[in-house]
Amino acid sequence: MTVAIASGKGGTGKTTVAVSLALSQTVPLLFLDGDVEEPNAALFLRPRILGSRPVEVRVPEVDAARCTACGACSRACRFHAIVSLKSKPLVFPELCHSCGGCVLACPSAAIRESLRAIGIIERGVSGSIRFAHGRLNVGEAMAVPVIHALREDDTQVGLTIVDAPPGTSCPVVAAIRGSDMVLLVTEPTPFGLNDLMIAVGTVRKLGLPLGVVINRSDSGNDSVRAYCGREGIPVLLEIPEDRRIAEAYSRGIPAIEARPELRTRFGLLHRRLTELAAPEARELGVGAAS
Amino acid sequence: MNVREMVVVSGKGGTGKTSLVGSFAVLTQSAVLADCDVDAADLHLLLSPAVQRRVEFRSGHTAAIATGRCTGCGRCLELCRFGAIRASVPSRETASAPQKPGFSVDPVACEGCGVCVDHCAAGAIDFPERLSGEWFVSETRCGPLVHARLGIAAENSGKLVSTVRRQARDLAQAGHRALILVDGPPGIGCPVIASITGATSVLAVTEPTISGEHDLLRVLELCRHFDIEAAVCVNKWDLNPEASARIEEAARVAGALLVGRIPYDPTVTRAQIQARAVVEIGGPAAAATRKVWDAWLAVAS
Numbered sequence: 001m002t003v004a005i006a007s008g009k010g011g012t013g014k015t016t017v018a019v020s021l022a023l024s025q026t027v028p029l030l031f032l033d034g035d036v037e038e039p040n041a042a043l044f045l046r047p048r049i050l051g052s053r054p055v056e057v058r059v060p061e062v063d064a065a066r067c068t069a070c071g072a073c074s075r076a077c078r079f080h081a082i083v084s085l086k087s088k089p090l091v092f093p094e095l096c097h098s099c100g101g102c103v104l105a106c107p108s109a110a111i112r113e114s115l116r117a118i119g120i121i122e123r124g125v126s127g128s129i130r131f132a133h134g135r136l137n138v139g140e141a142m143a144v145p146v147i148h149a150l151r152e153d154d155t156q157v158g159l160t161i162v163d164a165p166p167g168t169s170c171p172v173v174a175a176i177r178g179s180d181m182v183l184l185v186t187e188p189t190p191f192g193l194n195d196l197m198i199a200v201g202t203v204r205k206l207g208l209p210l211g212v213v214i215n216r217s218d219s220g221n222d223s224v225r226a227y228c229g230r231e232g233i234p235v236l237l238e239i240p241e242d243r244r245i246a247e248a249y250s251r252g253i254p255a256i257e258a259r260p261e262l263r264t265r266f267g268l269l270h271r272r273l274t275e276l277a278a279p280e281a282r283e284l285g286v287g288a289a290s
Numbered sequence: 291m292n293v294r295e296m297v298v299v300s301g302k303g304g305t306g307k308t309s310l311v312g313s314f315a316v317l318t319q320s321a322v323l324a325d326c327d328v329d330a331a332d333l334h335l336l337l338s339p340a341v342q343r344r345v346e347f348r349s350g351h352t353a354a355i356a357t358g359r360c361t362g363c364g365r366c367l368e369l370c371r372f373g374a375i376r377a378s379v380p381s382r383e384t385a386s387a388p389q390k391p392g393f394s395v396d397p398v399a400c401e402g403c404g405v406c407v408d409h410c411a412a413g414a415i416d417f418p419e420r421l422s423g424e425w426f427v428s429e430t431r432c433g434p435l436v437h438a439r440l441g442i443a444a445e446n447s448g449k450l451v452s453t454v455r456r457q458a459r460d461l462a463q464a465g466h467r468a469l470i471l472v473d474g475p476p477g478i479g480c481p482v483i484a485s486i487t488g489a490t491s492v493l494a495v496t497e498p499t500i501s502g503e504h505d506l507l508r509v510l511e512l513c514r515h516f517d518i519e520a521a522v523c524v525n526k527w528d529l530n531p532e533a534s535a536r537i538e539e540a541a542r543v544a545g546a547l548l549v550g551r552i553p554y555d556p557t558v559t560r561a562q563i564q565a566r567a568v569v570e571i572g573g574p575a576a577a578a579t580r581k582v583w584d585a586w587l588a589v590a591s
Contacts, residue, residue, distance in 0.1 A: 037508075
């Protein structure tokens, strides 16, 4: 089973929940940190890194000897990444989506593709947990190819946990697609509710079952709980605000180590997730009200 | 007129960007406000905006296969690099009406590159423009606010961010306001880059945690990459004073200017629930926020 942990709002506790869920399990487990812009899970899981590989994307390279400056490449490109002037076309690699359209469009076979590194995937182990994360190079705009490269490591081993980035758009979609279950971590505040509603929209558009974890559950108001109730979204875990958890978090110590009594609750969470991800549950529409 | 653009980012999510921008907006009263966290915009929740203009954001295209014209050759599936073409197995075959394989586009996966459109021999693929969201110009008690909502699971958030900033700049010129105050997104990717390029000054709000420090250093590196001056303030500093001091030192070494610290204060959530900025309620965080604003204003040149 693959569980993705997302949120909408940043800072609600995705990594906290993902890491504690991972540490509470005894099944073979793969942890993927998909927040490739700001990967933090390694700060808590402290994996021994065993290997790494660059994430490379294809960008066009024009052979000036063959180019006739016909402009076909420029017309084919929907991203203004290759611009044809009177002489050899100019390439803007940071705008390129690596679609290959310019290569196909060139009547003179003057364009080939070269590789450009935009990030890195690192693989390792933390105790019995297999770990991998992606890191986007600072200055690069596109997180999605790094997230796709990370999820290629997605070999089914009992349980895969994907720690998604904050937000609701394409990086989050790339991180959560194809998972069996999405857990949205929120906080009981107006910002938390607002962003949760957007995140729910994203998850539903992908047709995935979902559940909610309310973190710092006693710190705001009741509107998140009320919203989940109205929408038929199961609240699978509530974690009260706890200075000990916050302090441990600030030092890179997982919640489940700061408060060992949480272990049982995360074990229960895993059971609930398995139930909700099951095909029978999906057919009944449990947890995925439309 | 020389318009200053001051942008608040964080690297890490949840450090308090929007809460701070809400307070800064109240304190200055003379800025054009821009919410560039278009994925998950929250600033409007503090400012009770009255929407004056609402504009559709159309960006990019999505391929759509017209099944009537499709010959089932499968060239689109061969060429698509984004896994956006699905082959559908025919549901029934009868002697009189054998079904050819059909193909369809997954609109969420579709990158809008147009390769399938251009190379379909039967011209069977349409390529309509994508409605990717909308943006708004609103009136608030602190001045005009430009904000947006990106469509669900949409792409092109960077373009929408750029649109919001352009509108804010137009409003500033038209309204003779010399300051644009931007609530930025978390992370370091395309929406953040679109929020900070060309800004006068960036304030990175961080928290005294190992994650906060890690993420701050990446966003500061991003600012250096684009040659933009950065200021730093530590929010909720008293949750870990030792970590706060360490982060401030790391920020200084990274070339950022320190503009103050804000204590943890439950008033922040209380204010948010009341749809108010913290400085409109009062308390320790409010007092510290005023000082941070004054300090940032002084260094943003």
